[in-house]
Amino acid sequence: xxxxxxxxxxxxxxxxxxxxxxxxxxxxxxxxxxxxxxxxxxxxxxxxxxxxxxxxxxxxxxxxxxxxxxxxxxxxxxxxxxxxxxxxxxxxxxxxxxxxxxxxxxxxxxxxxxxxxxxxxxxxxxxxxxxxxxxxxxxxxxxxxxxxxxxxxxxxxxxxxxxxxxxxxxxxxxxxxxxxxxxxxxxxxxxxxxxxxxxxxxxxxxxxxxxxxxxxxxxxxxxxxxxxxxxxxxxxxxxxxxxxxxxxxxxxxxxxxxxxxxxxxxxxxxxxxxxxxxxx
Amino acid sequence: xxxxxxxxxxxxxxxxxxxxxxxxxxxxxxxxxxxxxxxxxxxxxxxxxxxxxxxxxxxxxxxxxxxxxxxxxxxxxxxxxxxxxxxxxxxxxxxxxxxxxxxxxxxxxxxxxx
Numbered sequence: 505x506x507x508x509x510x511x512x513x514x515x516x517x518x519x520x521x522x523x524x525x526x527x528x529x530x531x532x533x534x535x536x537x538x539x540x541x542x543x544x545x546x547x548x549x550x551x552x553x554x555x556x557x558x559x560x561x562x563x564x565x566x567x568x569x570x571x572x573x574x575x576x577x578x579x580x581x582x583x584x585x586x587x588x589x590x591x592x593x594x595x596x597x598x599x600x601x602x603x604x605x606x607x608x609x610x611x612x613x614x615x616x617x618x619x620x621x622x623x624x625x626x627x628x629x630x631x632x633x634x635x636x637x638x639x640x641x642x643x644x645x646x647x648x649x650x651x652x653x654x655x656x657x658x659x660x661x662x663x664x665x666x667x668x669x670x671x672x673x674x675x676x677x678x679x680x681x682x683x684x685x686x687x688x689x690x691x692x693x694x695x696x697x698x699x700x701x702x703x704x705x706x707x708x709x710x711x712x713x714x715x716x717x718x719x720x721x722x723x724x725x726x727x728x729x730x731x732x733x734x735x736x737x738x739x740x741x742x743x744x745x746x747x748x749x750x751x752x753x754x755x756x757x758x759x760x761x762x763x764x765x766x767x768x769x770x771x772x773x774x775x776x777x778x779x780x781x782x783x784x
Numbered sequence: 785x786x787x788x789x790x791x792x793x794x795x796x797x798x799x800x801x802x803x804x805x806x807x808x809x810x811x812x813x814x815x816x817x818x819x820x821x822x823x824x825x826x827x828x829x830x831x832x833x834x835x836x837x838x839x840x841x842x843x844x845x846x847x848x849x850x851x852x853x854x855x856x857x858x859x860x861x862x863x864x865x866x867x868x869x870x871x872x873x874x875x876x877x878x879x880x881x882x883x884x885x886x887x888x889x890x891x892x893x894x895x896x897x898x
Contacts, residue, residue, distance in 0.1 A: 507842035508862035566807070566832060566870035569856035638860055641867045652864045707854060715852060720888075728842050728885055 508642060508652045510733040512659020515635040517737030518693060520667025522587070522627040525686045526620055528674040529594060532682055538617050545621040549628035557636025561644065573708035576634065580701025583626045587694040588760060590623050591687050595767050630697070635660070663737070687764050695756045696740030699749040706746060713748045720744040807832040807870060812882070814843040814861065819882030819891035828875040828897040833858070836866040841885035847871055847895065848879040873897040 530538045560567050593616050642652040706714040722743035735741040807830040813820040816839040835845040842862050847855045856871035875897050881890030
């Protein structure tokens with residue numbers, strides 16, 4: 505039961521984290537009207553995942569390992585692109601919110617809003633198919649007693665609950681802090697998704713270097729423990745990662761974090777400069 | 785959104801057709817200290833490994849080629865759960881492995897496709 509619970513928790517965490525940040529963003533920027541569209545994106549992703557999962561589990565044709573990894577890798581990299589775009593779009597909107605008219609924000613926002621719905625959809629769909637395959641496998645094993653399925657569903661429910669708590673916590677931050685911290689969190693999450701996607705593509709044989717490990721700490725952080733599940737679920741941290749995965753992670757964080765910090769800091773720098781002028 | 789869905793659907797269809805209808809079934813029973821694979825010799829082509837976890841910890845099943853090249857892998861098989869792994873296996877000799885709990889090396893055995 506614990507094993508299945510941890511798998512459910514891990515699979516659900518990342519999507520819960522991204523969706524709760526998106527909803528907190530909409531609530532904080534007075535776009536509550538968009539929240540329902542986010543839920544539509546989430547619902548479509550969940551429905552699609554459950555459907556595809558059932559087709560692959562009960563249909564006559566399974567998905568080959570290589571194809572499964574290729575799809576996972578492809579979707580991960582698309583998700584990273586979208587989340588990256590969203591981080592900067594949110595940061596840009598944050599600057600508008602400070603200085604300019606609300607009408608302008610709303611106009612700029614409308615185009616991007618659909619992008620946000622797409623991000624919510626992909627965040628859920630990316631892990632969704634994998635999770636659905638696992639859930640259907642647990643459901644099919646119901647002859648062993650219902651505990652595998654219950655364990656898995658409780659794990660997902662815990663991920664949703666954690667997402668809700670993050671949402672509540674994020675709402676309490678003031679707007680500037682909110683953008684800064686959710687930006688940092690999303691960059692780290694996206695870097696993890698990138699590394700994960702690269703691992704999938706390495707497993708599919710599309711990228712080389714699967715056995716070229718950068719580190720292996722599986723003796724210290726044992727797979728199957730609750731903290732390994734949390735690390736994997738939020739940061740996509742694996743106890744053993746390849747050189748290519750780690751390089752991509754470092755490059756992504758290095759570049760995107762620098763650009764983001766510059767963007768967030770920019771208004772403050774000019775503010776402190778004008779303050780200097782005044783004092784001089 | 786539509787283009788992403790389409791891409792996933794196309795990839796899915798392409799992947800399904802490659803697995804074929806006449807996949808050879810192989811049953812794998814992964815327990816805490818054993819890994820029973822039957823049969824251990826199959827006809828080359830599409831093979832479905834049905835991995836049943838009868839142990840108490842989460843398990844993984846691997847099919848390795850020469851030099852531990854991964855041909856196929858199925859992770860996250862919780863206790864009491866059965867999962868399928870579909871792999872196109874060319875003729876040759878391979879190694880199967882059940883990795884239960886924190887066992888990195890896994891319980892290994894030879895596997896042949898003719």
